[in-house]
Amino acid sequence: MFADLHIHSTESDGSNKPKDVVKLSKRNGLCAIAFTDHDTVSGIDEAKSASIMYDIELIPGIEINSFDGHQDVHILGYFIDYKNENFLNELKSISDSRILRAKKIINKLNELRINISYNDVLSFTNERFIGRPHIARALVKGGYVGSVKEAFDRYIGDACPAYVERYRLHPFKSIKLILESGGIPVLAHPGLLKDNNIIDSLIKNGLKGIEVFHSKHSESDTLFYKNYAEKNNLLITGGSDFHGIELDGKNLLGTIKLDYSYVEKLKEANRKYRNNIKNKLK
Structure with a gap:
Protein backbone atom coordinates (compact mmCIF):
# COMPACT_ATOMS: atom_id res chain seq x y z
CA MET A 1 0.00 0.00 0.00
CA GLU A 85 -9.88 29.08 15.85
CA ASN A 86 -6.38 30.45 16.49
CA PHE A 87 -5.04 28.44 13.57
CA LEU A 88 -7.74 29.78 11.25
CA ASN A 89 -7.20 33.37 12.42
CA GLU A 90 -3.51 33.18 11.48
CA LEU A 91 -4.38 31.72 8.09
CA LYS A 92 -6.83 34.56 7.52
CA SER A 93 -4.06 37.09 8.18
CA ILE A 94 -1.94 35.34 5.56
CA SER A 95 -4.87 35.30 3.11
CA ASP A 96 -5.58 39.00 3.65
CA SER A 97 -1.94 39.82 2.96
CA ARG A 98 -2.07 37.80 -0.28
CA ILE A 99 -5.05 39.83 -1.51
CA LEU A 100 -3.31 43.12 -0.72
CA ARG A 101 -0.13 41.96 -2.44
CA ALA A 102 -1.99 40.81 -5.56
CA LYS A 103 -3.67 44.21 -5.88
CA LYS A 104 -0.31 45.98 -5.54
CA ILE A 105 1.21 43.77 -8.26
CA ILE A 106 -1.72 44.45 -10.57
CA ASN A 107 -1.34 48.20 -9.97
CA LYS A 108 2.34 47.99 -10.91
CA LEU A 109 1.46 46.05 -14.07
CA ASN A 110 -1.15 48.67 -14.96
CA GLU A 111 1.54 51.36 -14.59
CA LEU A 112 3.54 49.37 -17.14
CA ARG A 113 0.52 49.65 -19.48
CA ILE A 114 -0.46 46.04 -18.96
CA ASN A 115 -4.21 46.22 -18.63
CA ILE A 116 -5.27 43.27 -16.52
CA SER A 117 -7.74 43.64 -13.65
CA TYR A 118 -8.24 42.00 -10.28
CA ASN A 119 -11.30 40.22 -11.72
CA ASP A 120 -9.17 38.87 -14.58
CA VAL A 121 -6.94 37.19 -12.00
CA LEU A 122 -9.90 35.87 -9.99
CA SER A 123 -11.02 33.91 -13.06
CA PHE A 124 -8.13 31.55 -12.24
CA THR A 125 -8.64 31.28 -8.48
CA ASN A 126 -10.76 32.42 -5.57
CA GLU A 127 -10.11 35.27 -3.19
CA ARG A 128 -9.19 32.89 -0.36
CA PHE A 129 -5.95 32.08 -2.16
CA ILE A 130 -4.51 34.40 -4.75
CA GLY A 131 -0.89 34.47 -5.82
CA ARG A 132 1.58 35.22 -8.57
CA PRO A 133 0.83 32.02 -10.55
CA HIS A 134 -2.74 33.24 -11.03
CA ILE A 135 -1.54 36.69 -12.12
CA ALA A 136 0.85 35.00 -14.52
CA ARG A 137 -1.99 32.99 -16.07
CA ALA A 138 -3.99 36.21 -16.51
CA LEU A 139 -1.00 37.72 -18.32
CA VAL A 140 -0.86 34.71 -20.64
CA LYS A 141 -4.60 34.91 -21.34
CA GLY A 142 -4.28 38.64 -22.06
CA GLY A 143 -1.57 37.98 -24.63
CA TYR A 144 1.11 39.91 -22.77
CA VAL A 145 3.38 36.87 -22.39
CA GLY A 146 3.59 33.45 -23.98
CA SER A 147 3.91 31.41 -20.79
CA VAL A 148 3.72 31.51 -17.02
CA LYS A 149 7.52 31.29 -16.92
CA GLU A 150 7.84 34.36 -19.15
CA ALA A 151 5.45 36.27 -16.87
CA PHE A 152 7.73 35.58 -13.91
CA ASP A 153 10.93 36.25 -15.85
CA ARG A 154 9.76 39.58 -17.28
CA TYR A 155 7.31 41.06 -14.82
CA ILE A 156 6.45 39.41 -11.50
CA GLY A 157 9.48 37.35 -10.50
CA ASP A 158 11.89 38.46 -7.77
CA ALA A 159 13.49 41.86 -8.59
CA CYS A 160 11.26 42.28 -11.67
CA PRO A 161 9.35 45.54 -12.41
CA ALA A 162 6.02 44.43 -10.88
CA TYR A 163 7.41 42.38 -7.98
CA VAL A 164 5.99 43.02 -4.51
CA GLU A 165 7.36 41.39 -1.35
CA ARG A 166 4.82 39.38 0.61
CA TYR A 167 4.08 38.59 4.22
CA ARG A 168 5.30 35.19 5.34
CA LEU A 169 5.61 33.55 8.71
Missing part, protein backbone atom coordinates in the same frame (compact mmCIF):
# COMPACT_ATOMS: atom_id res chain seq x y z
CA PHE A 2 1.25 3.45 -0.93
CA ALA A 3 0.59 7.07 -0.02
CA ASP A 4 1.27 10.57 -1.34
CA LEU A 5 1.56 13.14 1.46
CA HIS A 6 2.04 16.33 -0.56
CA ILE A 7 -0.84 17.33 -2.84
CA HIS A 8 -2.41 20.65 -3.91
CA SER A 9 -5.78 21.66 -5.36
CA THR A 10 -7.59 24.69 -6.75
CA GLU A 11 -8.00 25.88 -3.15
CA SER A 12 -4.39 27.06 -3.43
CA ASP A 13 -2.26 26.92 -6.58
CA GLY A 14 -3.36 23.60 -8.07
CA SER A 15 -5.51 23.13 -11.18
CA ASN A 16 -7.83 20.34 -9.95
CA LYS A 17 -10.73 20.64 -7.52
CA PRO A 18 -10.30 18.77 -4.21
CA LYS A 19 -12.83 16.05 -5.09
CA ASP A 20 -11.13 15.51 -8.47
CA VAL A 21 -7.71 15.22 -6.83
CA VAL A 22 -9.06 12.46 -4.59
CA LYS A 23 -10.53 10.66 -7.59
CA LEU A 24 -7.22 10.92 -9.49
CA SER A 25 -5.31 9.68 -6.46
CA LYS A 26 -7.47 6.56 -6.24
CA ARG A 27 -7.08 6.01 -9.99
CA ASN A 28 -3.29 6.18 -9.58
CA GLY A 29 -3.24 3.38 -7.05
CA LEU A 30 -2.85 5.34 -3.81
CA CYS A 31 -4.50 4.18 -0.59
CA ALA A 32 -3.84 7.36 1.40
CA ILE A 33 -3.17 11.01 0.64
CA ALA A 34 -2.55 14.20 2.59
CA PHE A 35 -4.20 17.38 1.40
CA THR A 36 -1.54 20.09 1.83
CA ASP A 37 -2.70 23.25 0.09
CA HIS A 38 -0.58 26.35 0.63
CA ASP A 39 -1.63 28.43 3.65
CA THR A 40 -5.25 27.22 3.56
CA VAL A 41 -7.41 24.35 4.77
CA SER A 42 -10.50 25.34 2.80
CA GLY A 43 -10.45 22.25 0.59
CA ILE A 44 -10.22 19.61 3.29
CA ASP A 45 -13.95 19.12 3.90
CA GLU A 46 -14.65 18.55 0.20
CA ALA A 47 -11.68 16.17 -0.01
CA LYS A 48 -12.86 14.24 3.06
CA SER A 49 -16.31 13.73 1.55
CA ALA A 50 -14.73 12.50 -1.69
CA SER A 51 -12.36 10.19 0.21
CA ILE A 52 -15.36 8.34 1.65
CA MET A 53 -16.86 8.00 -1.82
CA TYR A 54 -13.62 6.68 -3.35
CA ASP A 55 -12.49 4.67 -0.30
CA ILE A 56 -9.14 6.37 0.19
CA GLU A 57 -7.64 7.59 3.47
CA LEU A 58 -7.46 11.39 3.77
CA ILE A 59 -5.01 13.09 6.15
CA PRO A 60 -5.82 16.74 6.89
CA GLY A 61 -2.77 18.86 6.22
CA ILE A 62 -1.29 22.15 5.09
CA GLU A 63 1.89 23.57 3.59
CA ILE A 64 2.82 26.87 5.22
CA ASN A 65 5.01 29.08 3.06
CA SER A 66 7.63 30.43 5.46
CA PHE A 67 10.69 32.66 5.14
CA ASP A 68 13.70 32.72 7.46
CA GLY A 69 15.02 36.07 6.21
CA HIS A 70 17.26 34.47 3.59
CA GLN A 71 15.29 31.68 1.92
CA ASP A 72 11.88 30.07 1.55
CA VAL A 73 11.37 27.29 4.08
CA HIS A 74 8.07 25.44 3.61
CA ILE A 75 6.61 23.57 6.57
CA LEU A 76 4.08 20.78 6.12
CA GLY A 77 1.58 20.08 8.87
CA TYR A 78 -0.14 16.69 9.21
CA PHE A 79 -3.21 15.71 11.27
CA ILE A 80 -3.86 19.36 12.09
CA ASP A 81 -7.05 20.46 13.82
CA TYR A 82 -8.17 22.48 10.82
CA LYS A 83 -11.14 23.90 12.74
CA ASN A 84 -8.92 25.41 15.45
CA HIS A 170 9.03 32.66 10.05
CA PRO A 171 9.43 28.85 9.93
CA PHE A 172 9.76 28.70 13.73
CA LYS A 173 6.33 30.33 14.02
CA SER A 174 4.90 27.96 11.40
CA ILE A 175 6.13 24.98 13.40
CA LYS A 176 4.63 26.42 16.60
CA LEU A 177 1.31 27.07 14.86
CA ILE A 178 1.09 23.47 13.61
CA LEU A 179 2.01 22.04 17.01
CA GLU A 180 -0.59 24.22 18.72
CA SER A 181 -3.21 22.84 16.33
CA GLY A 182 -2.31 19.30 17.39
CA GLY A 183 -0.40 18.54 14.18
CA ILE A 184 2.98 17.15 13.20
CA PRO A 185 5.35 19.70 11.54
CA VAL A 186 7.54 18.35 8.73
CA LEU A 187 10.08 20.15 6.56
CA ALA A 188 8.98 20.14 2.90
CA HIS A 189 11.41 19.32 0.05
CA PRO A 190 14.68 20.02 1.92
CA GLY A 191 16.63 19.34 -1.26
CA LEU A 192 15.32 22.65 -2.63
CA LEU A 193 16.73 24.72 0.24
CA LYS A 194 19.50 27.17 -0.62
CA ASP A 195 21.11 26.50 2.76
CA ASN A 196 20.19 23.40 4.76
CA ASN A 197 22.08 24.53 7.85
CA ILE A 198 18.76 25.83 9.16
CA ILE A 199 17.46 22.29 9.70
CA ASP A 200 19.22 21.87 13.05
CA SER A 201 17.53 25.06 14.29
CA LEU A 202 14.16 23.84 13.01
CA ILE A 203 14.57 20.63 15.02
CA LYS A 204 15.37 22.63 18.16
CA ASN A 205 12.14 24.57 17.57
CA GLY A 206 9.95 21.49 17.34
CA LEU A 207 10.30 20.05 13.82
CA LYS A 208 9.27 16.38 13.89
CA GLY A 209 10.03 15.12 10.38
CA ILE A 210 11.51 15.61 6.93
CA GLU A 211 10.01 15.06 3.49
CA VAL A 212 12.70 12.68 2.27
CA PHE A 213 10.93 11.50 -0.88
CA HIS A 214 9.95 14.30 -3.30
CA SER A 215 9.46 14.57 -7.06
CA LYS A 216 12.28 17.13 -7.37
CA HIS A 217 14.79 15.30 -5.19
CA SER A 218 17.71 13.56 -6.84
CA GLU A 219 18.73 10.09 -5.71
CA SER A 220 21.58 11.65 -3.73
CA ASP A 221 19.13 14.10 -2.08
CA THR A 222 16.87 11.24 -1.05
CA LEU A 223 19.74 9.18 0.36
CA PHE A 224 21.24 12.15 2.22
CA TYR A 225 17.99 13.23 3.88
CA LYS A 226 16.95 9.67 4.69
CA ASN A 227 20.24 9.19 6.55
CA TYR A 228 19.84 12.60 8.18
CA ALA A 229 16.31 11.79 9.35
CA GLU A 230 17.35 8.43 10.79
CA LYS A 231 20.38 9.96 12.52
CA ASN A 232 18.24 12.67 14.13
CA ASN A 233 15.27 10.42 14.96
CA LEU A 234 12.94 12.33 12.62
CA LEU A 235 9.80 11.05 10.93
CA ILE A 236 10.15 10.33 7.21
CA THR A 237 7.49 11.44 4.75
CA GLY A 238 7.20 11.81 1.00
CA GLY A 239 4.99 13.24 -1.69
CA SER A 240 4.78 14.23 -5.32
CA ASP A 241 3.91 17.92 -4.72
CA PHE A 242 1.15 17.46 -7.29
CA HIS A 243 -0.38 20.68 -8.62
CA GLY A 244 -2.14 19.28 -11.69
CA ILE A 245 -1.08 18.04 -15.12
CA GLU A 246 -1.63 21.50 -16.63
CA LEU A 247 0.82 23.11 -14.19
CA ASP A 248 3.30 20.28 -13.60
CA GLY A 249 3.56 19.37 -17.28
CA LYS A 250 2.82 15.73 -16.44
CA ASN A 251 0.86 13.65 -13.95
CA LEU A 252 2.95 13.53 -10.78
CA LEU A 253 0.40 11.47 -8.83
CA GLY A 254 1.87 8.02 -8.34
CA THR A 255 5.44 9.11 -9.12
CA ILE A 256 6.20 9.17 -5.41
CA LYS A 257 4.80 6.09 -3.71
CA LEU A 258 5.47 6.33 -0.02
CA ASP A 259 5.25 2.98 1.69
CA TYR A 260 2.28 2.98 4.06
CA SER A 261 4.52 1.97 6.96
CA TYR A 262 5.72 5.59 7.07
CA VAL A 263 2.12 6.76 7.37
CA GLU A 264 1.60 4.41 10.30
CA LYS A 265 4.64 5.90 12.06
CA LEU A 266 3.30 9.39 11.42
CA LYS A 267 -0.10 8.43 12.85
CA GLU A 268 1.50 6.87 15.92
CA ALA A 269 3.61 9.99 16.51
CA ASN A 270 0.47 12.12 16.30
CA ARG A 271 -1.40 9.89 18.75
CA LYS A 272 1.45 10.14 21.26
CA TYR A 273 1.70 13.91 20.83
CA ARG A 274 -2.03 14.44 21.36
CA ASN A 275 -2.03 12.13 24.39
CA ASN A 276 0.83 14.12 25.89
CA ILE A 277 -1.17 17.32 25.43
CA LYS A 278 -4.22 15.74 27.13
CA ASN A 279 -2.11 14.51 30.05
CA LYS A 280 -0.62 17.98 30.57
CA LEU A 281 -4.11 19.47 30.72
CA LYS A 282 -5.27 17.05 33.44
Whole structure:
Protein backbone atom coordinates (compact mmCIF):
# COMPACT_ATOMS: atom_id res chain seq x y z
CA MET A 1 0.00 0.00 0.00
CA PHE A 2 1.25 3.45 -0.93
CA ALA A 3 0.59 7.07 -0.02
CA ASP A 4 1.27 10.57 -1.34
CA LEU A 5 1.56 13.14 1.46
CA HIS A 6 2.04 16.33 -0.56
CA ILE A 7 -0.84 17.33 -2.84
CA HIS A 8 -2.41 20.65 -3.91
CA SER A 9 -5.78 21.66 -5.36
CA THR A 10 -7.59 24.69 -6.75
CA GLU A 11 -8.00 25.88 -3.15
CA SER A 12 -4.39 27.06 -3.43
CA ASP A 13 -2.26 26.92 -6.58
CA GLY A 14 -3.36 23.60 -8.07
CA SER A 15 -5.51 23.13 -11.18
CA ASN A 16 -7.83 20.34 -9.95
CA LYS A 17 -10.73 20.64 -7.52
CA PRO A 18 -10.30 18.77 -4.21
CA LYS A 19 -12.83 16.05 -5.09
CA ASP A 20 -11.13 15.51 -8.47
CA VAL A 21 -7.71 15.22 -6.83
CA VAL A 22 -9.06 12.46 -4.59
CA LYS A 23 -10.53 10.66 -7.59
CA LEU A 24 -7.22 10.92 -9.49
CA SER A 25 -5.31 9.68 -6.46
CA LYS A 26 -7.47 6.56 -6.24
CA ARG A 27 -7.08 6.01 -9.99
CA ASN A 28 -3.29 6.18 -9.58
CA GLY A 29 -3.24 3.38 -7.05
CA LEU A 30 -2.85 5.34 -3.81
CA CYS A 31 -4.50 4.18 -0.59
CA ALA A 32 -3.84 7.36 1.40
CA ILE A 33 -3.17 11.01 0.64
CA ALA A 34 -2.55 14.20 2.59
CA PHE A 35 -4.20 17.38 1.40
CA THR A 36 -1.54 20.09 1.83
CA ASP A 37 -2.70 23.25 0.09
CA HIS A 38 -0.58 26.35 0.63
CA ASP A 39 -1.63 28.43 3.65
CA THR A 40 -5.25 27.22 3.56
CA VAL A 41 -7.41 24.35 4.77
CA SER A 42 -10.50 25.34 2.80
CA GLY A 43 -10.45 22.25 0.59
CA ILE A 44 -10.22 19.61 3.29
CA ASP A 45 -13.95 19.12 3.90
CA GLU A 46 -14.65 18.55 0.20
CA ALA A 47 -11.68 16.17 -0.01
CA LYS A 48 -12.86 14.24 3.06
CA SER A 49 -16.31 13.73 1.55
CA ALA A 50 -14.73 12.50 -1.69
CA SER A 51 -12.36 10.19 0.21
CA ILE A 52 -15.36 8.34 1.65
CA MET A 53 -16.86 8.00 -1.82
CA TYR A 54 -13.62 6.68 -3.35
CA ASP A 55 -12.49 4.67 -0.30
CA ILE A 56 -9.14 6.37 0.19
CA GLU A 57 -7.64 7.59 3.47
CA LEU A 58 -7.46 11.39 3.77
CA ILE A 59 -5.01 13.09 6.15
CA PRO A 60 -5.82 16.74 6.89
CA GLY A 61 -2.77 18.86 6.22
CA ILE A 62 -1.29 22.15 5.09
CA GLU A 63 1.89 23.57 3.59
CA ILE A 64 2.82 26.87 5.22
CA ASN A 65 5.01 29.08 3.06
CA SER A 66 7.63 30.43 5.46
CA PHE A 67 10.69 32.66 5.14
CA ASP A 68 13.70 32.72 7.46
CA GLY A 69 15.02 36.07 6.21
CA HIS A 70 17.26 34.47 3.59
CA GLN A 71 15.29 31.68 1.92
CA ASP A 72 11.88 30.07 1.55
CA VAL A 73 11.37 27.29 4.08
CA HIS A 74 8.07 25.44 3.61
CA ILE A 75 6.61 23.57 6.57
CA LEU A 76 4.08 20.78 6.12
CA GLY A 77 1.58 20.08 8.87
CA TYR A 78 -0.14 16.69 9.21
CA PHE A 79 -3.21 15.71 11.27
CA ILE A 80 -3.86 19.36 12.09
CA ASP A 81 -7.05 20.46 13.82
CA TYR A 82 -8.17 22.48 10.82
CA LYS A 83 -11.14 23.90 12.74
CA ASN A 84 -8.92 25.41 15.45
CA GLU A 85 -9.88 29.08 15.85
CA ASN A 86 -6.38 30.45 16.49
CA PHE A 87 -5.04 28.44 13.57
CA LEU A 88 -7.74 29.78 11.25
CA ASN A 89 -7.20 33.37 12.42
CA GLU A 90 -3.51 33.18 11.48
CA LEU A 91 -4.38 31.72 8.09
CA LYS A 92 -6.83 34.56 7.52
CA SER A 93 -4.06 37.09 8.18
CA ILE A 94 -1.94 35.34 5.56
CA SER A 95 -4.87 35.30 3.11
CA ASP A 96 -5.58 39.00 3.65
CA SER A 97 -1.94 39.82 2.96
CA ARG A 98 -2.07 37.80 -0.28
CA ILE A 99 -5.05 39.83 -1.51
CA LEU A 100 -3.31 43.12 -0.72
CA ARG A 101 -0.13 41.96 -2.44
CA ALA A 102 -1.99 40.81 -5.56
CA LYS A 103 -3.67 44.21 -5.88
CA LYS A 104 -0.31 45.98 -5.54
CA ILE A 105 1.21 43.77 -8.26
CA ILE A 106 -1.72 44.45 -10.57
CA ASN A 107 -1.34 48.20 -9.97
CA LYS A 108 2.34 47.99 -10.91
CA LEU A 109 1.46 46.05 -14.07
CA ASN A 110 -1.15 48.67 -14.96
CA GLU A 111 1.54 51.36 -14.59
CA LEU A 112 3.54 49.37 -17.14
CA ARG A 113 0.52 49.65 -19.48
CA ILE A 114 -0.46 46.04 -18.96
CA ASN A 115 -4.21 46.22 -18.63
CA ILE A 116 -5.27 43.27 -16.52
CA SER A 117 -7.74 43.64 -13.65
CA TYR A 118 -8.24 42.00 -10.28
CA ASN A 119 -11.30 40.22 -11.72
CA ASP A 120 -9.17 38.87 -14.58
CA VAL A 121 -6.94 37.19 -12.00
CA LEU A 122 -9.90 35.87 -9.99
CA SER A 123 -11.02 33.91 -13.06
CA PHE A 124 -8.13 31.55 -12.24
CA THR A 125 -8.64 31.28 -8.48
CA ASN A 126 -10.76 32.42 -5.57
CA GLU A 127 -10.11 35.27 -3.19
CA ARG A 128 -9.19 32.89 -0.36
CA PHE A 129 -5.95 32.08 -2.16
CA ILE A 130 -4.51 34.40 -4.75
CA GLY A 131 -0.89 34.47 -5.82
CA ARG A 132 1.58 35.22 -8.57
CA PRO A 133 0.83 32.02 -10.55
CA HIS A 134 -2.74 33.24 -11.03
CA ILE A 135 -1.54 36.69 -12.12
CA ALA A 136 0.85 35.00 -14.52
CA ARG A 137 -1.99 32.99 -16.07
CA ALA A 138 -3.99 36.21 -16.51
CA LEU A 139 -1.00 37.72 -18.32
CA VAL A 140 -0.86 34.71 -20.64
CA LYS A 141 -4.60 34.91 -21.34
CA GLY A 142 -4.28 38.64 -22.06
CA GLY A 143 -1.57 37.98 -24.63
CA TYR A 144 1.11 39.91 -22.77
CA VAL A 145 3.38 36.87 -22.39
CA GLY A 146 3.59 33.45 -23.98
CA SER A 147 3.91 31.41 -20.79
CA VAL A 148 3.72 31.51 -17.02
CA LYS A 149 7.52 31.29 -16.92
CA GLU A 150 7.84 34.36 -19.15
CA ALA A 151 5.45 36.27 -16.87
CA PHE A 152 7.73 35.58 -13.91
CA ASP A 153 10.93 36.25 -15.85
CA ARG A 154 9.76 39.58 -17.28
CA TYR A 155 7.31 41.06 -14.82
CA ILE A 156 6.45 39.41 -11.50
CA GLY A 157 9.48 37.35 -10.50
CA ASP A 158 11.89 38.46 -7.77
CA ALA A 159 13.49 41.86 -8.59
CA CYS A 160 11.26 42.28 -11.67
CA PRO A 161 9.35 45.54 -12.41
CA ALA A 162 6.02 44.43 -10.88
CA TYR A 163 7.41 42.38 -7.98
CA VAL A 164 5.99 43.02 -4.51
CA GLU A 165 7.36 41.39 -1.35
CA ARG A 166 4.82 39.38 0.61
CA TYR A 167 4.08 38.59 4.22
CA ARG A 168 5.30 35.19 5.34
CA LEU A 169 5.61 33.55 8.71
CA HIS A 170 9.03 32.66 10.05
CA PRO A 171 9.43 28.85 9.93
CA PHE A 172 9.76 28.70 13.73
CA LYS A 173 6.33 30.33 14.02
CA SER A 174 4.90 27.96 11.40
CA ILE A 175 6.13 24.98 13.40
CA LYS A 176 4.63 26.42 16.60
CA LEU A 177 1.31 27.07 14.86
CA ILE A 178 1.09 23.47 13.61
CA LEU A 179 2.01 22.04 17.01
CA GLU A 180 -0.59 24.22 18.72
CA SER A 181 -3.21 22.84 16.33
CA GLY A 182 -2.31 19.30 17.39
CA GLY A 183 -0.40 18.54 14.18
CA ILE A 184 2.98 17.15 13.20
CA PRO A 185 5.35 19.70 11.54
CA VAL A 186 7.54 18.35 8.73
CA LEU A 187 10.08 20.15 6.56
CA ALA A 188 8.98 20.14 2.90
CA HIS A 189 11.41 19.32 0.05
CA PRO A 190 14.68 20.02 1.92
CA GLY A 191 16.63 19.34 -1.26
CA LEU A 192 15.32 22.65 -2.63
CA LEU A 193 16.73 24.72 0.24
CA LYS A 194 19.50 27.17 -0.62
CA ASP A 195 21.11 26.50 2.76
CA ASN A 196 20.19 23.40 4.76
CA ASN A 197 22.08 24.53 7.85
CA ILE A 198 18.76 25.83 9.16
CA ILE A 199 17.46 22.29 9.70
CA ASP A 200 19.22 21.87 13.05
CA SER A 201 17.53 25.06 14.29
CA LEU A 202 14.16 23.84 13.01
CA ILE A 203 14.57 20.63 15.02
CA LYS A 204 15.37 22.63 18.16
CA ASN A 205 12.14 24.57 17.57
CA GLY A 206 9.95 21.49 17.34
CA LEU A 207 10.30 20.05 13.82
CA LYS A 208 9.27 16.38 13.89
CA GLY A 209 10.03 15.12 10.38
CA ILE A 210 11.51 15.61 6.93
CA GLU A 211 10.01 15.06 3.49
CA VAL A 212 12.70 12.68 2.27
CA PHE A 213 10.93 11.50 -0.88
CA HIS A 214 9.95 14.30 -3.30
CA SER A 215 9.46 14.57 -7.06
CA LYS A 216 12.28 17.13 -7.37
CA HIS A 217 14.79 15.30 -5.19
CA SER A 218 17.71 13.56 -6.84
CA GLU A 219 18.73 10.09 -5.71
CA SER A 220 21.58 11.65 -3.73
CA ASP A 221 19.13 14.10 -2.08
CA THR A 222 16.87 11.24 -1.05
CA LEU A 223 19.74 9.18 0.36
CA PHE A 224 21.24 12.15 2.22
CA TYR A 225 17.99 13.23 3.88
CA LYS A 226 16.95 9.67 4.69
CA ASN A 227 20.24 9.19 6.55
CA TYR A 228 19.84 12.60 8.18
CA ALA A 229 16.31 11.79 9.35
CA GLU A 230 17.35 8.43 10.79
CA LYS A 231 20.38 9.96 12.52
CA ASN A 232 18.24 12.67 14.13
CA ASN A 233 15.27 10.42 14.96
CA LEU A 234 12.94 12.33 12.62
CA LEU A 235 9.80 11.05 10.93
CA ILE A 236 10.15 10.33 7.21
CA THR A 237 7.49 11.44 4.75
CA GLY A 238 7.20 11.81 1.00
CA GLY A 239 4.99 13.24 -1.69
CA SER A 240 4.78 14.23 -5.32
CA ASP A 241 3.91 17.92 -4.72
CA PHE A 242 1.15 17.46 -7.29
CA HIS A 243 -0.38 20.68 -8.62
CA GLY A 244 -2.14 19.28 -11.69
CA ILE A 245 -1.08 18.04 -15.12
CA GLU A 246 -1.63 21.50 -16.63
CA LEU A 247 0.82 23.11 -14.19
CA ASP A 248 3.30 20.28 -13.60
CA GLY A 249 3.56 19.37 -17.28
CA LYS A 250 2.82 15.73 -16.44
CA ASN A 251 0.86 13.65 -13.95
CA LEU A 252 2.95 13.53 -10.78
CA LEU A 253 0.40 11.47 -8.83
CA GLY A 254 1.87 8.02 -8.34
CA THR A 255 5.44 9.11 -9.12
CA ILE A 256 6.20 9.17 -5.41
CA LYS A 257 4.80 6.09 -3.71
CA LEU A 258 5.47 6.33 -0.02
CA ASP A 259 5.25 2.98 1.69
CA TYR A 260 2.28 2.98 4.06
CA SER A 261 4.52 1.97 6.96
CA TYR A 262 5.72 5.59 7.07
CA VAL A 263 2.12 6.76 7.37
CA GLU A 264 1.60 4.41 10.30
CA LYS A 265 4.64 5.90 12.06
CA LEU A 266 3.30 9.39 11.42
CA LYS A 267 -0.10 8.43 12.85
CA GLU A 268 1.50 6.87 15.92
CA ALA A 269 3.61 9.99 16.51
CA ASN A 270 0.47 12.12 16.30
CA ARG A 271 -1.40 9.89 18.75
CA LYS A 272 1.45 10.14 21.26
CA TYR A 273 1.70 13.91 20.83
CA ARG A 274 -2.03 14.44 21.36
CA ASN A 275 -2.03 12.13 24.39
CA ASN A 276 0.83 14.12 25.89
CA ILE A 277 -1.17 17.32 25.43
CA LYS A 278 -4.22 15.74 27.13
CA ASN A 279 -2.11 14.51 30.05
CA LYS A 280 -0.62 17.98 30.57
CA LEU A 281 -4.11 19.47 30.72
CA LYS A 282 -5.27 17.05 33.44
